[in-house]
Amino acid sequence: MEPRIVKPKPIYLERRSYRLRRLSEGLLFLQFLTFALWILPFLWQSSDTRGLNTILWIFGVWMIAIVVSLVINRILHVSDNDHAEIGNPPDSLTQNKSSEQDNAEL
Amino acid sequence: MLSFNLLVIICILYTCLMFCIAFWADRRAERGKLNWLKSPWVYTLSLSVYCTAWTFYGAVGYAVRSGAEFVVIYLGPSLIMIGWWWSLRRILIIAKAQRATSIADLISSRYGKSSILAALITIIAVIGTTPYIALQLQSITQSLWVFSQVESGVYTEQESSWIALGIAIGLSLFTVLFGTRSIDINERHHGVIMAIALEALVKIIALLAVGIFVVWGISDGPQDIMAQIISSEIIDKEQSLSRWSVLIVLSACAFLTLPRMFQVLIVENSDIKHLYTASWAFPTYVMLMSLFVIPIAVVGLKYLPSGSNPDMFVLTIPLAFEQHGLAILSFLGGFSAATSMIVIASIALSTMVSNHLVMPIWLQMQSERAVVSGDVRKMLLFSRRIAIFTIIFFGYLYLKISGGSEALSSMGLIAFVGVVQFLPAIIGGLLWRGATRVGAILGATIGFIIWGYTLFLPSFGLGIGFDDILMSQGPWGIGWLRPQGLLGVSGIDPLVHAVVFSLLFNSCAFIFGSLISFPSPIERVQAAQFVNLSTRLKSSLAWSEVLDKGEELLAMTQRTMGAQGAQSLFRAAAHHQGKEGYIPDITPEFLELLERELSGYLGSAMAHAMLVKLIGGGEVSVDDLMAAANEAAQLVEYSSQLELKSEELHKTAGLLKDANQKLKVLSEQKDEFLAHISHELRTPMTSIMSFSAILRAEAEEGTLDESTLTKFSTIINDEAERMTRLLGGLLDLSRLQNTEISATKEDIDLVELLEQAISYNYNERVDHELTIHIDNNDIGEKLYSNKDQLFQVFLNIISNAQKYCDAKHPRLKISAQRADDEYIYVDFIDNGTGIAIQDQAQIFEKFTQLKHKNPRSGAGLGLNICKHIMQNLGGDIAYLPAQDGAAFRIKIPRKS
Structure with missing residues (x-):
């Protein structure tokens, strides 16, 4: 009996896909975190500048959330363009595209 | 000096520009040059239809009244866009797969393509949106009025009403022209979206310009503004945590369920990848929209005369500082916000109204010939156009009737609460397979009613809507039913109260209705498709047979899509299959494609119904x-x-x-x-x-x-x-057999009659003596019967005894007895051998003669005749077995 040569496989076959999936979950987390942070000012002790601080806080959180979202979405977008599988196969996109092209031909 | 007429001219020119852009974009789209019409930036900007005139002008007023709270209606949508992957993407994929043309279409698809549900949602959406349109018209007339004040030539209320009507008509025309050029929603309204995107730019530039002017033109930069904010009263407004968080959630939900938002988010979306950009760009847009709201409010309060309408600060500040160019830009921004909302909302609503209210009724009326002879396409376009005019006109009417009251400005949030009633049905439909049509209808109806009762009707003010007593003590004095204190809850904000209770009852009714009802098979298939996103979304069709109905399909499709569209669709499909000409093979894929295309015109349920009607039985779908x-x-x-x-x-x-x-x-x-x-x-x-x-x-x-x-x-x-x-x-x-003998009856003495019969018999010649004994115990009866016939019967029996009694000393005993009130029995019993048991049954038949030595036997008719006579007289004759000899019992009725 010949000895079989078995290539060691990585435990995570699709490391990148796994990473992307976690990133998309990161978006969900970001959503809830942002919500929580926007509520946070109500827990502050009152002070003279509380009102202004609240406003600045809200806009600050807003901007940070936008930047984080921008980064995550860029990564996701690039991967999607590479036809990586994230969560669900993006065949709805391609399907959609082809029908779009049909329309264009018309 | 800024002339009012100049403003009107600018306004008209601006509208013309929008017409041109829409027209140009549509032309490009027709030629297939979609490249940047399909850009994610256009998509993102089109989402700004969320920011209506209510937010453009009203945000500042809101900030003056309630401080930082104005920002919540932007926070909700930002959250949705940031977390789009888990909500919007899912809805988008399903809506695309189902070819949903509106929110009503999507929800009805989930619940077994229920037309009742679709109609219900359409009605709720129309009721919720009409005041909102009125609000937009009001903001335009109000802003015009601000300008006319500058010119001192204040125009009257009548004139402002005419202006509002003129705007309404102009907007209707624009919407009809560009919103119903084609009826395929999947082709999308490139022209309209392009115009909306441009208006979005105008909006944000206008607001930013005013903001920058306020911060750097009037004040001395950010530091100064900060100082002004701290010292202003705005910042001290008390904020409530419950209202704050509820409003964030509410605006997030409304962002998904508002008909116009569904239109731009889902229907007009040409590529799901646009969301990668919109996810952060749209929050940026709304953040910029709200960035300068507080500075404008603070500066307005500080510099403008007290009593100025804070809702118009965006306009009145530049005017007060003689910045007319900026004022016009600001006016155009508000104008853009109002018009884009009206256009998109009326397109979305008209699609819903025509697909879910008008068409079902029309098709019902045409039930027999609809598919074959009716020009569905024309009808659809026509009903959509009428719907647009009607909806915008209703908005105008609403404005005129309500008189632009304070109530109108609160209509924005009220409308939010109204459309959020769709949410349990959507979320439940996406996450829970057990959600059913009954639950969805029940939930939406109850939520809608509670919304109307707790928020919508009270918003008309005490005079128009509910009176003071009702509001404070509840209907019929039942405190638990107070519109703003249901179940005895008190002390919470009316809006929070309405949101919590309407959604609570809505969800409970939805869950309860779903639990007790049983979904139809179509519903269950749809439920599986909606809930199990991972088990790929095949279209609801599963055509299994190749059919030879290409020409009929083409004919039908032409009636719906128009000749050119249908032909090129078919030719493209044929070409794709490697065939020449216009008729492709009717493969399942092609039918699926066709159904999807038709869904865009008719809604998924209708398209499916029409195809099924045409193909008829050749295919196997769940339906x-x-x-x-x-x-x-x-x-x-x-x-x-x-x-x-x-x-x-x-x-x-x-x-x-x-x-x-x-x-x-x-x-x-x-x-x-x-x-x-x-x-x-x-x-x-x-x-x-x-x-x-x-x-x-x-x-x-x-x-x-x-x-x-x-x-x-x-x-x-x-x-x-x-x-x-x-x-x-x-x-x-x-004679007895064939006719009813109506024998004349008389009183008869039974004994006398018997004696006559006996003596008659004695007259006859006899071979041997028969002793006859009449036992007359009960015999003194009088009878009422036919004498002759009874005589004949007696005679027959007696002569039979005479003939056939074989005793040595033949004896016949005749006795009579009363059986009851009705009958008398007369028994004739002789002392012979009697009749054998086996013969007893036959003796009353015709020609029955028992074997007998007696040569004088008759024809065998006697007893048969007796039977007939007795039956005619209402009595009977029977053989009495087990007597000494042959025994006959005659039953005679006493009275007739």
Whole structure:
């Protein structure tokens, strides 16, 4: 009996896909975190500048959330363009595209 | 100096510009040059239709009244866009797969393509949106009014109303022109979206410009503004955590469920990848929209005369500082916000109204010929155009009736709460397979009612809507039903109260309705598709057979999509299959494509129904499986009916067989009877003939002696008598059998009649003596009957006894007794051997003669005649077994 040569496989076959999936979950987390942070000012002790601080806080959180979202979405977008599988196969996109092209031909 | 007329001209020019852009974009789209019309930036900007005039102008007013709270209506949508992957993406994928043309279409798709649900959602959406449109019209007239004040030529209320009407008509025209150029929602309204995107730019530039002017033009930069904010009263407004968080969630939900948002987010979306950009770009947009709101509010409060309308600060600040260019830009920004909302909302609503209200009714009316002869396309376009005019006109009407009250400005949030009532049905439909149509209808209805009761109707103000007593004490004084204090809850903000209670009852009703109802198979298939996103979304169709109906399909598609569109669709499909010409093979893929295309025009349910109607039975989809199952059930019923019928036939055949058998027997009996009669007649006839011949011969020869003459003539006489008797009996029998004898009845003395019968018998010649004894214990009865017939019966029985009683000393005992009030029994019992048991059944039949030595036997008709007579008289005659000898009992009714 010949000895079989078995290539060691990585435990995570699709490391990148796994990473992307976690990133998309990161978006969900970001959503809830942002919500929580926007509520946070109500827990502050009152002070003279509380009102202004609240406003600045809200806009600050807003901007940070936008930047984080921008980064995550860029990564996701690039991967999607590479036809990586994230969560669900993006065949709805391609399907959609082809029908779009049909329309264009018309 | 800024002239009011100049402003109107600018306004018209701006509108013309929008027309041109929309027209140009549509032209490009028609030529297929979609490259940057399909850009994610256009998509993101089109989402700004969320920011209406209410937010453009009103945000500042909101900030003046409630401080930082104005920002919440932007925070919710930002959250949705940031977390789009988990909500929006899912809805988008499903909506695309189902070819949903509106929120009503999507929800009804989930719940088994229910047209009732779609109609319900359409109605709620229309009711919720109309005041919102009024709000936009109001903001335009208000901003015009601000300008006219500058020019001192203040125009009257009447004039402002005319301006509002003019704007409404202009917007309707624009919407009809660019919103209903084609009816394929999937082709999208490139022109309109392009114009909306441009208006979005105008909006944000205008607001930013005013903001920058306020911060750097009026104040001394950010530091100064900060200081002003801290010292202003705005910042001290008390904020409530509950209201804050509820409003964030509310605006997030409304962002998904507002018909106009669904239109731009889902329907007009050409590529799901646009969301990668919109996810952060849209929050940026709304953040910029709100960035300068507080500075503008603070500066407005500080510099403008007290009593100025804070809702118009965006406009009045530049005017107060003589910045007319900026003022016009600001005006155009507000104008853009108002018009884009009206255009998109009316497109979305008109699609819903025509697909879910008008078309079902129209198709119903045309039920027979709809698919074949009706020009569905024309009808759709027509109904959509009418719907746009109607909706915008309603908005105008609403504005005019409500008089632009304070109520109108709160309408924004109220409308949010209204459309959020769709949410349980959507979320439940996406996450829970057990959600059913009944639950969705129940939930939406109850949520809608509570919304109307707790928020919408009270918003009309005390005069128009609910009165003071109702609001403070509840209907009929029931405190628990107070519109703003349901279940005795008090002290919370009316809006929070309405949101919490309407959604609470809505969700409970939704869950309860879903739990108790059972979904139809189509619904269950749809539920699986919506919930299990991972088990790829195949279209709801599963065409299995290749059909040869290409031409019919093309004809139908032409009627719906228009000739050119249909032909190129078919040609493209044929080309794709490698075929020449216009008719592709009708593959499942093609039918699926066609259904999806048609869905864009008609909504998914309608498209499916039309295709099914046309293809008819060749395909196997769930719908048709259902139809097939129904048919099968009908067939089963039909066959069981047939079975039943055949059983009946079998029975009838059996009866017929029986009847036939009887007829045969009767026929045999008749033959027998005839043979018997002829025999009976021939026997005496033969003897009469032979004896009369002998007599004649002997008379001729002269050998006739007296004794022979006597003997022979006696024989002849006897035989003749016998024949007469026989014929008389036959006559009696036929008379009794064929006609109801209405015998004349009279009072009869029973004893007298019996004695007459006995004496008559004695007169006859008898062979042996018969002793007759009348036992007259009860016999003194009077009867009321037919004397002659009764006499005949008695005579017959007595003579039978005389003839057949074979005792040495024959004796007949006659007794009578009263059976009851109705009958008398007369028994005739002799002392002979009687009648054998096996013969007892026959004796009353015709021609029954028992074997008897007595040569004087008759034709066997006597007892039969007796039976008939007695039955005619309402009585009976029967043989009494187990007596000393032959015994007959005659039953005679005492009265008639």
